[in-house]
Amino acid sequence: MGNSTQPTGNSTIIPTNSRDYYSCAGPDVKDYPPKGEWLSFNALWGINSPTIVKNNKDSAYADFIKQGIQDVSRASKVDARLILSIIMQESGGNAQVECTGYDYKRDCGIMQMRGAANFSSSEPEKSIREMIEDSVYGVSEPGDLSWIKGTFWQGNPFAAAHLYNAGSVEENLTVQVGENLNSKWYANDIASRLLGWNGSKQGCENSRKCPNHGFENRQCQG
Template identity: 35%
Template sequence: MFANIAIVVAGLAAVGTALPAAGSATKRSIADKYTFYQGDGSAAAGWPSQDAWGSWDDLWNANVPLMQKSCLWNGWVGDDSDSEIQDIATAIKSVAKSTGVDERFILAIMMQESKGCVRVPTTNNGVVNPGLMQSHNGAGSCFGTSPCPSSTINLMINDGVAGTTDGPGLQKLLSQAKGQVHNDGSQAYYAAARLYNSGSADYTNLDNGLGSTACYSSDVANRLTGWTLAASTCA
């Protein structure tokens, strides 16, 4: 989350397709490819609209194979079990319903932050970031714990989306972003991703990491259209 150094995977790159024609509601098939998006996150700047995002089922199915191996790929202990992965899906859907945040966006942020490893370590770069969402000083973490209880998995997702006593989650940041970019669609989500990673945003240039991960918003946009293992082209 804020000022969180990106988790690097050697062999697990974590990460668009062109926009549909104007006014088109056609759902596109997802693709494991990376497009470097630049600018303010708007469709006019070439970023994918929500119509171009994959369905929940398609995005979930594309990411499950990563979740099955991401802990050991990253040098952490104990890959996710099938039941833990199912508990992640249940938690995302439940928290999405209670907060109004798109479940696909929650999934994309989770994969960006932890690659879906329930035993991801806690980072501390001035702010303590634990759990699947690397939340702002959240209470949920299964680092060193196996199996990871479903209640803790739900807490990790909730900490990142609903927020904690010490910092906002995606729900509040999305509301903030909507007011700033005067857009309640995909542009607001990409701006919220920038806020989640950096704590603040240059709304004219979402690739300005402000000390955090420069490619964060572009990565999230690509995850929402199917990016998983293809090489990133973000400069």
């Protein structure tokens, strides 16, 4: 696609133009790329770390995020690449991202999980780790997905990502759930990030070429 290099099995090769590397997967759960096709964590970090540093204006925060991802991944058995991709999708790696929503239905933290910890400037490393932990393990706020534990992520990661975003899941991951427009392409965005897309506008433009995915009205980001 474009002048990108096709990665093969846990590749450390970064696509030449990561903006172009958008995957038109689906629509069924089984159609999404298996883990052997995902880039390695180091390759994905190389693609995304410039954005993380830029969004935080402090390279130390990027180091805390990287370490937090790896620590929580080891403890939870959730793939570090998946955690990183959802962080980039939800906040662009901005540790100080504001909560969204209202009243008790507020999505907070670097992964925008309902009821998750928020950033603390007095304890940046600790709070960043807590944000990641809360989003992977779940929290106990009213109306949240508190049943999410490590096992939640052990099935199909794209169904899990869709459920994380939309609150429900179907075999077809390109169907809009309720009023959540993002639910139509969330799983594809995560798949694309795992293959090397950096979340830029060009990837979004390429998604419009995907047949039968209903992405014609995709709102570009970046």
